[in-house]
Amino acid sequence: MERQARRxxxxxHAKRIFARKGYHRTNIADIIARARIARGxxxxxxxxxxxxxxELLEQVLGELRLRIQRLRIGPAEPEPVEQLRNNLxxxxxxxxxxxxxTDILLHHATGFDPEIDNRIGEFYERVADQIQRxxxxxxxxxxxxxCDSRAAAYCIVGGIKEVVGQASRHRRRDIGILAxxxxxxxxxxxxxxxxxxxxxxxxxxAGRSLPRN
Amino acid sequence: MERQARRxxxxxHAKRIFARKGYHRTNIADIIARARIARGxxxxxxxxxxxxxxELLEQVLGELRLRIQRLRIGPAEPEPVEQLRNNLxxxxxxxxxxxxxTDILLHHATGFDPEIDNRIGEFYERVADQIQRxxxxxxxxxxxxxCDSRAAAYCIVGGIKEVVGQASRHRRRDIGILAxxxxxxxxxxxxxxxxxxxxxxxxxxAGRSLPRN
Amino acid sequence: MERQARRxxxxxHAKRIFARKGYHRTNIADIIARARIARGxxxxxxxxxxxxxxELLEQVLGELRLRIQRLRIGPAEPEPVEQLRNNLxxxxxxxxxxxxxTDILLHHATGFDPEIDNRIGEFYERVADQIQRxxxxxxxxxxxxxCDSRAAAYCIVGGIKEVVGQASRHRRRDIGILAxxxxxxxxxxxxxxxxxxxxxxxxxxAGRSLPRN
Amino acid sequence: MERQARRxxxxxHAKRIFARKGYHRTNIADIIARARIARGxxxxxxxxxxxxxxELLEQVLGELRLRIQRLRIGPAEPEPVEQLRNNLxxxxxxxxxxxxxTDILLHHATGFDPEIDNRIGEFYERVADQIQRxxxxxxxxxxxxxCDSRAAAYCIVGGIKEVVGQASRHRRRDIGILAxxxxxxxxxxxxxxxxxxxxxxxxxxAGRSLPRN
DNA sequence: GATGAATGAGTCTTCATTCAT
DNA sequence: GATGAATGAAGACTCATTCAT
Numbered sequence: 001m002e003r004q005a006r007r008x009x010x011x012x013h014a015k016r017i018f019a020r021k022g023y024h025r026t027n028i029a030d031i032i033a034r035a036r037i038a039r040g041x042x043x044x045x046x047x048x049x050x051x052x053x054x055e056l057l058e059q060v061l062g063e064l065r066l067r068i069q070r071l072r073i074g075p076a077e078p079e080p081v082e083q084l085r086n087n088l089x090x091x092x093x094x095x096x097x098x099x100x101x102t103d104i105l106l107h108h109a110t111g112f113d114p115e116i117d118n119r120i121g122e123f124y125e126r127v128a129d130q131i132q133r134x135x136x137x138x139x140x141x142x143x144x145x146x147c148d149s150r151a152a153a154y155c156i157v158g159g160i161k162e163v164v165g166q167a168s169r170h171r172r173r174d175i176g177i178l179a180x181x182x183x184x185x186x187x188x189x190x191x192x193x194x195x196x197x198x199x200x201x202x203x204x205x206a207g208r209s210l211p212r213n
Numbered sequence: 214m215e216r217q218a219r220r221x222x223x224x225x226h227a228k229r230i231f232a233r234k235g236y237h238r239t240n241i242a243d244i245i246a247r248a249r250i251a252r253g254x255x256x257x258x259x260x261x262x263x264x265x266x267x268e269l270l271e272q273v274l275g276e277l278r279l280r281i282q283r284l285r286i287g288p289a290e291p292e293p294v295e296q297l298r299n300n301l302x303x304x305x306x307x308x309x310x311x312x313x314x315t316d317i318l319l320h321h322a323t324g325f326d327p328e329i330d331n332r333i334g335e336f337y338e339r340v341a342d343q344i345q346r347x348x349x350x351x352x353x354x355x356x357x358x359x360c361d362s363r364a365a366a367y368c369i370v371g372g373i374k375e376v377v378g379q380a381s382r383h384r385r386r387d388i389g390i391l392a393x394x395x396x397x398x399x400x401x402x403x404x405x406x407x408x409x410x411x412x413x414x415x416x417x418x419a420g421r422s423l424p425r426n
Numbered sequence: 427m428e429r430q431a432r433r434x435x436x437x438x439h440a441k442r443i444f445a446r447k448g449y450h451r452t453n454i455a456d457i458i459a460r461a462r463i464a465r466g467x468x469x470x471x472x473x474x475x476x477x478x479x480x481e482l483l484e485q486v487l488g489e490l491r492l493r494i495q496r497l498r499i500g501p502a503e504p505e506p507v508e509q510l511r512n513n514l515x516x517x518x519x520x521x522x523x524x525x526x527x528t529d530i531l532l533h534h535a536t537g538f539d540p541e542i543d544n545r546i547g548e549f550y551e552r553v554a555d556q557i558q559r560x561x562x563x564x565x566x567x568x569x570x571x572x573c574d575s576r577a578a579a580y581c582i583v584g585g586i587k588e589v590v591g592q593a594s595r596h597r598r599r600d601i602g603i604l605a606x607x608x609x610x611x612x613x614x615x616x617x618x619x620x621x622x623x624x625x626x627x628x629x630x631x632a633g634r635s636l637p638r639n
Numbered sequence: 640m641e642r643q644a645r646r647x648x649x650x651x652h653a654k655r656i657f658a659r660k661g662y663h664r665t666n667i668a669d670i671i672a673r674a675r676i677a678r679g680x681x682x683x684x685x686x687x688x689x690x691x692x693x694e695l696l697e698q699v700l701g702e703l704r705l706r707i708q709r710l711r712i713g714p715a716e717p718e719p720v721e722q723l724r725n726n727l728x729x730x731x732x733x734x735x736x737x738x739x740x741t742d743i744l745l746h747h748a749t750g751f752d753p754e755i756d757n758r759i760g761e762f763y764e765r766v767a768d769q770i771q772r773x774x775x776x777x778x779x780x781x782x783x784x785x786c787d788s789r790a791a792a793y794c795i796v797g798g799i800k801e802v803v804g805q806a807s808r809h810r811r812r813d814i815g816i817l818a819x820x821x822x823x824x825x826x827x828x829x830x831x832x833x834x835x836x837x838x839x840x841x842x843x844x845a846g847r848s849l850p851r852n
Numbered sequence: 853g854a855t856g857a858a859t860g861a862g863t864c865t866t867c868a869t870t871c872a873t
Numbered sequence: 874g875a876t877g878a879a880t881g882a883a884g885a886c887t888c889a890t891t892c893a894t
Contacts, residue, residue, distance in 0.1 A: 028884075039861090156372070162370050252876075254876070261868070577821065581820075581824045611791055614827050668863080676880090679866080679881065679882095683879075687865075
């Protein structure tokens, strides 16, 4: 536990620095200076710089995996749309609370190590898989229009990434509103038009979710 | 002109390597070996490694800027949706033809240099601006439902990025279909529902635009 | 005494590791892991890594010093050749019983510390001195041919070292035979030829002392 | 050629330092300071410290291999003993001319790297093989007494190593005399006694080959 | 006495950039 | 213009030793 506490202390500082400077411009010297530990101490807790980085990455990916739940169908379960909304809210809540991890995931984790690239690519593929399955189900149930559900899944994933990336920069944001905007956009993007006829144009919430730029 | 030819020769080789290995794992040694020039010669044509990289980046960004045209309204102009479709096709055509540049832009250009990050961020902002302006116009014209047009713009940008990123990996793709899928998704995501009632569920084209995974 | 027991426990383990990996590739971590003591405990019993190593070295050198006895001349003493034979047997017995120490002495003690180099060099010089003195005496007594007794002494020392080094590797060996081979070789190498006329070509023992390779 | 000249310059300096301080106490900084080159330059010519060291080692071993020639029997060939003498002289000439390499081989090359240990062990084994073959032949021809030719071979190898090691320290030496001493010792150590009856006790040369200590 | 977390000096190695030819 | 040998700053990692508990 002592050990774990120390690791977390270092992880906390490193997270900050990685988010600000990226992987390569962050050096061990930066990290140990911030964490106020000796060089050797660092290597007591982490195998090397990359190991530490991967741990941070695993933190985000792991947490996101937990927060994205498979749609459950059943009499006791909430409406599918409600479940989607909850997934989205859980994800946004985490990402906007942990801006540094978000920044690491979206801007600093990619392109310098094939294995890490793979891990992240894999993660998004799994997310896209889940979305696609939901869409395919929706097509069967005549809720979703006939479309390339894989392409649509990627559109949705990409949309979320981009919005989160922007929202994360501009600190602040009502997450409920933001989730609703994304949700509406995504739902309408794939829904059978006849089902939309009655829907309000906009979620009945006040305020803008993103600054007008 | 001789000079420019030489530069382009080097750029062409460097593009390949950067796409495959990213910025940091690509050495000057790699580049000059491929381009079959001497080390000193490299610095005759480029200020430094970063300069070369930025030039490649500027190639993509510049080309994309050219291909994304402002919506024009006028009697002689094509329908707005047609203009959007054309923008999208032009963009996809380029990105899927220039996979290496696409890879550089989407996976390797980010996170190692604040100035480059800014340049790219700026580019996407400008794209989002354009989309947002169109959406706002659409709202005025009662074509687009009331929504956070900034958030919607980001959704659209993100969706395109993600789909292109995936399509770029899986080499091949009918660009017309792909563009149509994205377009439909985006249009429906923001359109006033009553306008969609008559629309077909799907563009009248055969084949899947992305592999089912 | 308790203290001494603990030291010996550590020495025993360290001996093993030093023999296998040499001085530099052996870490304190290796030693304490084997000896199942804490890092700090190590320094309670030994000044430092080198101190421990020197102690092992002193074990071999000390033991060898004890086993190499000066030739005594007198009516009650065994024949000089018998005394040489006994010296040799005592030395071989120890070295082949303590392979790890032998390995340390012959292969791992040299070249990384001038002081240790000196200590070992000094030891061999003393041994050579003794041999040389015997040879000089033998010359006086007309038993040994006129030769450079120093050079001969080194030949003998070197021969023993090499044979032991090899024998130590190939585990096993009848020490009596081995001693006899070395002894015969050395004696004949320096003896006045006329004294050899009657000697058997070979000690009257069965079996080969070293594998034929 | 230019390249080779540079390599040799560095090798020459490194040889000096390795001989004086051994492998581990010699660091790249020492070498480049002596060779008056920049740190990076070193790595232009050698893969790493070990690579450089191995090259020096290969220099000695290679040269020795060349100088130790197989005994040839034939009407036009010199007497076998003369051939042995020549081998010995060639080896001593080299080793005593190249004291630094000798020191590296005998005192600094062993114990820090299993692969290098093997290479050297292998070398001595090959030398011992050659000696053993000569001895076995001598036994057949009734020149060599019945003995364990492997053990005798090791005695001879070890003797040479030790004498060279000592001679190398005490700088200076008449190599002819030294070779003769070793040769006589070795020959007599294995010769059939009846053949020695007529031999002089000592080569007919003046002077001591080694200092009396 | 025993522990093991913490220390930081010491080294190797890489690689973008320069410059004499 | 072209070359490629030379440079040296930068940075990662190891490991013997110490010391507070």
